[in-house]
Amino acid sequence: MVYNFDEQVRREHTDCFKYEGLMDLCGRTDVLPLWVADMDFRTPPFVMNAIARRMQQGILGYTCGMPSYKEAICRWVKRLHNMDVSPEMVSYVPGVVSGIFLALQTFTEKGDKVLIQQPVYHPFHLVPEATGRIVVQNALRRTADSFEMDFEALERDIQGCKLMVLCNPHNPAGICWSRETLQRVAAICAKAGAIVVSDEIHCDMVLPGHEHVPFATVSEEARRIAITLQAPSKTFNMPGIVCSHAIVFNDSLRRAYFTYIEGTDQDLGNVFAYDCARACYTDEGNEWRQQMLAYVQGNIDYLQQALSECCPKIRMIRPEASFLVFLDCRELGLTHPQLEDFFVNKARLALNSGAMFGTLGEGYMRLNVGCPRSTLQQAVKQLEEAYKEL
Numbered sequence: 039m040v041y042n043f044d045e046q047v048r049r050e051h052t053d054c055f056k057y058e059g060l061m062d063l064c065g066r067t068d069v070l071p072l073w074v075a076d077m078d079f080r081t082p083p084f085v086m087n088a089i090a091r092r093m094q095q096g097i098l099g100y101t102c103g104m105p106s107y108k109e110a111i112c113r114w115v116k117r118l119h120n121m122d123v124s125p126e127m128v129s130y131v132p133g134v135v136s137g138i139f140l141a142l143q144t145f146t147e148k149g150d151k152v153l154i155q156q157p158v159y160h161p162f163h164l165v166p167e168a169t170g171r172i173v174v175q176n177a178l179r180r181t182a183d184s185f186e187m188d189f190e191a192l193e194r195d196i197q198g199c200k201l202m203v204l205c206n207p208h209n210p211a212g213i214c215w216s217r218e219t220l221q222r223v224a225a226i227c228a229k230a231g232a233i234v235v236s237d238e239i240h241c242d243m244v245l246p247g248h249e250h251v252p253f254a255t256v257s258e259e260a261r262r263i264a265i266t267l268q269a270p271s272k273t274f275n276m277p278g279i280v281c282s283h284a285i286v287f288n289d290s291l292r293r294a295y296f297t298y299i300e301g302t303d304q305d306l307g308n309v310f311a312y313d314c315a316r317a318c319y320t321d322e323g324n325e326w327r328q329q330m331l332a333y334v335q336g337n338i339d340y341l342q343q344a345l346s347e348c349c350p351k352i353r354m355i356r357p358e359a360s361f362l363v364f365l366d367c368r369e370l371g372l373t374h375p376q377l378e379d380f381f382v383n384k385a386r387l388a389l390n391s392g393a394m395f396g397t398l399g400e401g402y403m404r405l406n407v408g409c410p411r412s413t414l415q416q417a418v419k420q421l422e423e424a425y426k427e428l
């Protein structure tokens with residue numbers, strides 16, 4: 039089956055965060071929304087069919103995952119990432135952010151230090167802060183075309199931290215961290231006695247020519263200290279279903295974490311969650327995923343070309359995974375508030391401000407290319423017109 043990613047699906051007035059949140063984000067609603075990290079593509083038909091079948095059964099009662107749910111996850115991670123996982127190593131968690139919260143609750147206490155690497159997805163600091171943990175900001179280092187880890191700084195900053203939250207692949211820069219990088223992270227964290235929560239929600243969206251390396255598989259140390267969080271939600275555009283999972287190899291970490299998850303009833307998905315996950319982790323799901331990624335890659339190519347021709351001072355960090363593009367706008371010579379004003383009030387585009395991801399994100403904006411090409415073309419047109427007026 040050939041899927042149509044050019045289709046425009048209206049989302050206004052549907053309780054859609056990407057639209058309903060515009061006033062709070064931008065102070066106006068007449069802007070093109072290219073922010074929240076879900077896609078504007080129709081959720082695949084096999085997910086919709088799974089929901090329809092469940093509804094036809096007639097009762098929306100309490101639900102638990104059958105063994106086939108965890109077995110589908112095990113087959114999928116073996117197929118895509120060569121990860122050997124058995125069902126007892128897997129737990130449902132409501133969301134990946136919830137999974138981070140549950141790990142903080144299990145393994146740390148109020149006042150404990152938690153390391154994150156900025157610029158990074160904003161809940162990495164919001165969740166520890168909201169729960170009274172102390173966030174240690176370890177800075178990524180800018181390279182000519184992306185970011186890299188600064189191991190000396192990591193070795194220094196991890197001292198006294200109970201836990202590190204790793205973003206692999208990285209949001210917002212779209213980096214697939216290499217095996218060597220992850221091995222060094224594992225060695226540094228193991229030596230410092232820190233657990234690593236590896237957020238791998240973008241791992242099934244690696245773009246052609248790149249590879250996802252699961253943190254837990256890079257060394258014995260990594261396997262011993264890793265909590266891996268994944269989900270079908272981003273890849274198959276169904277985050278509203280709220281269905282993610284954790285994988286833990288180490289017996290004692292797993293016992294502690296899963297006991298907390300089960301004890302607080304966080305292992306109970308909603309009535310559609312398991313059906314949807316099972317429907318995605320199939321041959322049909324893989325086919326849709328590959329077509330979607332080919333389309334997203336086309337959008338990235340188009341955006342890169344258009345920016346270099348029309349807005350050469352805005353430089354794209356080309357993502358190796360996923361549909362989020364981090365734009366380096368520092369050459370425009372604007373302060374960060376002026377940059378935000380430029381995008382919202384001149385270009386009439388709603389992007390995520392780089393400042394959300396930490397102070398090192400200032401001068402950057404994050405653009406979501408998980409949309410029909412025509413939406414992106416409209417965005418480029420608006421950006422080009424505003425750019426000319428600068």
Ligand SMILES: Cc1ncc(COP(=O)(O)O)c(C=O)c1O
Pocket residue numbers: 075132133134135136159205209237239240269271277282
């Ligand atoms: C790195 C990362 N982690 C987690 C999430 C959200 O995951 P969930 O909706 O499962 O909590 C996102 C969404 O953008 C993300 O980019």
